[in-house]
Amino acid sequence: MSYLEIDHVTKLFPAAEGGGEVCVFRDVNFKIEQGEFVTMVGHSGCGKSTLLNIIAGLERASGGGVVLEGREIRRPGMDRMVVFQNFSLMPWMTVFDNIRLAVRAAHPDWHRTNVDRFVQRYVDMVGLTGAERKRPAALSGGMRQRVGLARAFSTEPKVLLLDEPFAQIDALTRGVIQDELVRMWTASRSTVFMVTHDVDEAIVLSDRVAHEVHHHGVRDVLRAREAGLDEGEAGLHEHDEEAGEQGPHEVDRYAVVAREVGDLRQGGLARLLGRDVGDATGCRPGGIRLGRRRGRGRRRGGRRRGCGRSCGLVLGEYPPTDGQQACHDQGCEDPPRHRSLD
Amino acid sequence: MRRDRLRVIAVSALLGLAALVVWQAFAGGQPAGRGVPGPLAVAATAGHMLANPFYNNGPNDKGIGLQLAASLARLGVGWTVASVVAIMGGVALGLSPTLYRAVNPYVQVLKPVSPLAWMPLFLYTIKDSSQSAILVIFMSSLWPTLANTAFGVATIRRDYLNVAAILQLSWWRRLVTVILPAAAPAIVAGLRISIGSAWVAIVAAEMLIGGTGIGYFVWNEWNNLALTSVIFAILAIGLIGVLLDAGLSRLSRRLAYTE
Numbered sequence: 142m143s144y145l146e147i148d149h150v151t152k153l154f155p156a157a158e159g160g161g162e163v164c165v166f167r168d169v170n171f172k173i174e175q176g177e178f179v180t181m182v183g184h185s186g187c188g189k190s191t192l193l194n195i196i197a198g199l200e201r202a203s204g205g206g207v208v209l210e211g212r213e214i215r216r217p218g219m220d221r222m223v224v225f226q227n228f229s230l231m232p233w234m235t236v237f238d239n240i241r242l243a244v245r246a247a248h249p250d251w252h253r254t255n256v257d258r259f260v261q262r263y264v265d266m267v268g269l270t271g272a273e274r275k276r277p278a279a280l281s282g283g284m285r286q287r288v289g290l291a292r293a294f295s296t297e298p299k300v301l302l303l304d305e306p307f308a309q310i311d312a313l314t315r316g317v318i319q320d321e322l323v324r325m326w327t328a329s330r331s332t333v334f335m336v337t338h339d340v341d342e343a344i345v346l347s348d349r350v351a352h353e354v355h356h357h358g359v360r361d362v363l364r365a366r367e368a369g370l371d372e373g374e375a376g377l378h379e380h381d382e383e384a385g386e387q388g389p390h391e392v393d394r395y396a397v398v399a400r401e402v403g404d405l406r407q408g409g410l411a412r413l414l415g416r417d418v419g420d421a422t423g424c425r426p427g428g429i430r431l432g433r434r435r436g437r438g439r440r441r442g443g444r445r446r447g448c449g450r451s452c453g454l455v456l457g458e459y460p461p462t463d464g465q466q467a468c469h470d471q472g473c474e475d476p477p478r479h480r481s482l483d
Numbered sequence: 484m485r486r487d488r489l490r491v492i493a494v495s496a497l498l499g500l501a502a503l504v505v506w507q508a509f510a511g512g513q514p515a516g517r518g519v520p521g522p523l524a525v526a527a528t529a530g531h532m533l534a535n536p537f538y539n540n541g542p543n544d545k546g547i548g549l550q551l552a553a554s555l556a557r558l559g560v561g562w563t564v565a566s567v568v569a570i571m572g573g574v575a576l577g578l579s580p581t582l583y584r585a586v587n588p589y590v591q592v593l594k595p596v597s598p599l600a601w602m603p604l605f606l607y608t609i610k611d612s613s614q615s616a617i618l619v620i621f622m623s624s625l626w627p628t629l630a631n632t633a634f635g636v637a638t639i640r641r642d643y644l645n646v647a648a649i650l651q652l653s654w655w656r657r658l659v660t661v662i663l664p665a666a667a668p669a670i671v672a673g674l675r676i677s678i679g680s681a682w683v684a685i686v687a688a689e690m691l692i693g694g695t696g697i698g699y700f701v702w703n704e705w706n707n708l709a710l711t712s713v714i715f716a717i718l719a720i721g722l723i724g725v726l727l728d729a730g731l732s733r734l735s736r737r738l739a740y741t742e
């Protein structure tokens with residue numbers, strides 16, 4: 142039993158017009174171990190936020206379920222904190238009060254001075270000392286997201302869910318805050334699931350771990366990266382073999398890259414995560430590409446495949462493919478074309 | 484910017500002065516005791532009344548300060564109770580789309596009813612004219628706050644409620660730390676409209692019930708044919724209305740937020 146299991150999750154939304162339902166994704170299936178940092182990449186509108194919200198408990202899956210520590214997730218809870226793309230800070234509260242709201246919720250029995258000291262610690266940690274009394278509107282995007290991170294980390298959640306946390310932050314600041322995220326994650330050792338539309342961001346974060354978190358899995362990460370995603374399954378197999386006993390399960394950050402329609406590698410994620418090869422990754426009408434990517438060079442058009450029976454995640458564009466056909470076979474409607482709610 | 488303001492003030496003062504001059508000329512051209520009294524006469528009465536605003540010589544002869552205080556007390560009670568009820572109801576309606584749509588037809592029917600139309604019903608049921616007046620104020624302050632609160636709560640951004648849900652706030656904390664502050668600008672806008680229409684309604688209500696209050700005062704002075712007092716009372720009513728609105732406007736600035 143894994144720590145966090147996304148178990149054949151399917152999401153249908155009522156279609157905008159003419160009744161029926163739209164399948165956002167079907168049978169998404171993967172597992173995350175405790176302390177891991179897993180990133181999922183997909184186009185805007187492909188259902189990343191929806192999946193994340195299901196894990197957060199803010200939305201219900203239409204099929205399948207999410208299991209955390211052996212217990213099914215049905216509603217939001219303090220064990221899973223979300224960092225939102227649009228920060229979602231309470232604009233009528235100061236920076237301090239925003240974080241305090243979370244700390245008080247996490248520790249209802251604490252004395253006020255205790256709470257305040259704890260809040261201050263997180264304010265200092267994200268470098269917002271001196272800005273405690275400001276309202277979010279008076280802060281830059283980068284500073285707001287620091288508040289968002291501080292708020293999330295201050296509750297010491299088991300699982301941290303990051304929904305494109307850096308998308309609205311300028312490139313220079315982004316790097317700094319990504320560093321802060323890595324630092325806080327390293328210190329807290331919580332499990333992180335991040336979604337982003339930015340392949341580079343996923344890679345950058347993965348890279349940094351490889352450089353900064355020194356443990357015996359690093360070599361394998363680098364090796365896998367050299368093999369590269371586009372080498373296809375063979376490359377990953379190769380990696381598996383080379384990794385030998387150490388195996389990739391000791392690697393603790395993954396970028397799950399799902400970009401191109403029809404580019405599905407079933408089981409790829411599972412292999413990356415080093416367990417349960419076979420049924421572990423379901424995906425989509427269209428496609429998902431799984432694996433770590435290497436450097437900046439981006440090769441397109443890897444081998445394409447239909448997704449067969451276990452069709453799931455609508456991650457990506459939507460020209461009809463055999464994958465989508467497979468989806469029809471399962472009685473679910475066309476996925477929407479690139480609509481984004483974010 | 485400053486020069487603009489000065490210009491506005493100058494034009495405003497000139498217009499006011501011109502109106503006073505025309506009014507005085509018009510009043511002066513009429514035989515004494517028949518036409519409308521001019522501003523000079525009104526000013527004389529005002530000085531007289533303001534010299535001793537709180538005297539009390541029995542039911543038909545009270546200072547204007549006492550009359551205004553009586554009206555404001557009624558307003559305070561009626562409007563406060565109505566506001567509490569309307570905010571609570573509005574929050575419930577705003578949180579539940581089903582309830583909102585179920586209740587909306589009734590609200591739409593009741594909203595256009597003049598609050599004074601309720602007066603006979605109140606007089607008949609509670610048999611107390613003063614409390615009836617308060618209930619009229621209640622009715623006139625209810626709908627704007629109710630509608631605005633429901634709208635404000637219904638349009639709270641999903642994100643804030645999501646955060647509240649993730650933090651598992653109790654419903655009370657959710658109400659006071661998220662829902663009410665988020666909807667506060669809309670609620671205060673409703674409160675402003677409410678207090679305005681309540682202040683409008685109270686004059687008419689007090690004319691009907693008699694006894695005390697600025698509305699009764701106006702009617703009484705009319706019966707005495709003391710038009711200078713009537714005109715001065717009109718000005719006082721207007722001024723108080725401005726002050727009430729200014730107070731709530733300050734509150735609304737305090738509670739406003741930018742996303």
Ligand SMILES: Nc1ncnc2c1ncn2[C@@H]1O[C@H](COP(=O)(O)OP(=O)(O)O)[C@@H](O)[C@H]1O
Pocket residue numbers: 154155165183184185186187188189190191192477479480481482483
């Ligand atoms: N409440 C909803 N009702 C109907 N369709 C929705 C709803 N929420 C999201 N969708 C659709 O589901 C798809 C996935 O949305 P989302 O998860 O926000 O994508 P992403 O976060 O990857 O950009 C989009 O095409 C969007 O239009």
Ligand SMILES: [Mg+2]
Pocket residue numbers: 186189190191304305482483
């Ligand atoms: Mg999104």
